[in-house]
Amino acid sequence: MGKRISPTMIGVFVVGSFALLLTAIVAVGAGNLFSKPKRFVCMFQGNLNGLKVGAPVKFKGVQIGTVEEIKLILPPSEGEVSPQVKELRLPVIIGIDRKMMQQRGGSGQALTKEGFEGMLVRGLRAQLETESLLTGLLFVDLDLHPDAPLNLALIPGRGDLQEIPTIPTDLERIQKQATEALVKIDQIDFNGLVVSITRAADSINNLASSPDLKAMLASMKETVPNLNQTITSMRAALGEVKEKIGPLVASIQSSSVEANETMKDTRDTLVALQAVLEPSSPLSVHLNEALNELADTTRLVGELTDYLQRNPGSLLRGKYVPEKDRTTK
Incomplete structure (x- = not known):
């Protein structure tokens, strides 16, 4: 007869195997x-x-x-x-x-x-x-x-x-953007756009073939040379005026100097004459009035000379007067 296996040994073997399996799972799988x-x-x-x-x-x-x-x-x-x-x-x-x-x-x-x-x-x-x-x-x-x-x-x-x-x-973003672009394209009224372009082309064609436009262009061909000639003449005239203004101002300045000298001599003579007259005499009174007017005239001539020296063009255009100081007649 063969040797009989003890049930106790079998139980111990099974329990030990199960314990080893749990240990291996914990050790290898790390939980x-x-x-x-x-x-x-x-x-x-x-x-x-x-x-x-x-x-x-x-x-x-x-x-x-x-x-x-x-x-x-x-x-x-x-x-x-x-x-x-x-x-x-x-x-x-x-x-x-x-x-x-x-x-x-x-x-x-x-x-x-x-x-x-x-x-x-x-x-x-x-x-x-x-x-x-x-x-x-x-x-x-x-x-x-x-x-x-x-x-x-x-x-x-x-x-x-x-x-x-x-x-x-x-890829989804690109597809979305492409879809949105197609939707916008679908919303475009191409028929209306073509009609609008056609109308614009017809309008340009009608304008180009218009007799009025052709007549205006022909008139401009004649007007432009005349305008150029007018501008040339104006430039020449302005040049002549500019050349004449200088001597004229110089002459006015020279005349004003001579006038000042003359009025100075006259004043000196009147002052000497006043010294020999009675202060209360009528001639003396008239001499005082003449001396005052002579002084005002001398001052005005000096101011005119200075103004013309600073603004020689005023001989052509006149003195500038501000808008607020202008009066209408």
Whole structure:
């Protein structure tokens, strides 16, 4: 007979094997089986073709999680779409692994409520990027876009999941701009534009063939030489006047000097005559009046000479009188 195996030994072997298995799981997996990734939701507007469950979630190209679910509609327990959102958005639930972040040097602070809100303020946004041009597979790229608006599709606090705002891809932006440009082109009234251009061309043609225009051009051919001749004559006349003004002013100045000398001699004679007359005599009174008038005349002649020296052109145009001092007759 063979040796009988003890049930006690079997039990010890099973318990020991189970203990070794648990130890191996804890040691090799470093507790990953007992930690759950932090789940977030991204509401994408574009086509999700090429995005698969399990696709990488990266921050600036460094993987920190994976795509867990792709849905058509988000359950109310996970989030409620805001009434202000009119376009269709598809929810993509991602899981960010704290251990994976820490293994790559991250602190994991961004996964806390305060840290996550701070990242949103700094411009944390989610965007679809191409993993491979050959396969067309997509991944979720997280990055900071400070200039991007904080457009949340879900009502804050209405679900279990926190939302990471999304921004369109470069291709989606180009398509949107092209669509808007096409809409603007469709709004152009090309028929009206053609009619307007045609009318303008007809108007120009009618104007060019107008007899009045031709007559006016012919008249201008005769008028322009006459105008040039008139301008030439005016220039010559002004030149002659300019040449004559100088000697005329000089002559007036010379005459005024002689007049001043003559009036000075006359004044001296009248003063000498006044000295021999009685102060109360009628002749003496008349002499005083004559001396005063002679002094005024001498002053006026001097002022006229100075004015002509400063403004020789006044002989042609007259003395300038301000508008307020002019009187109408």
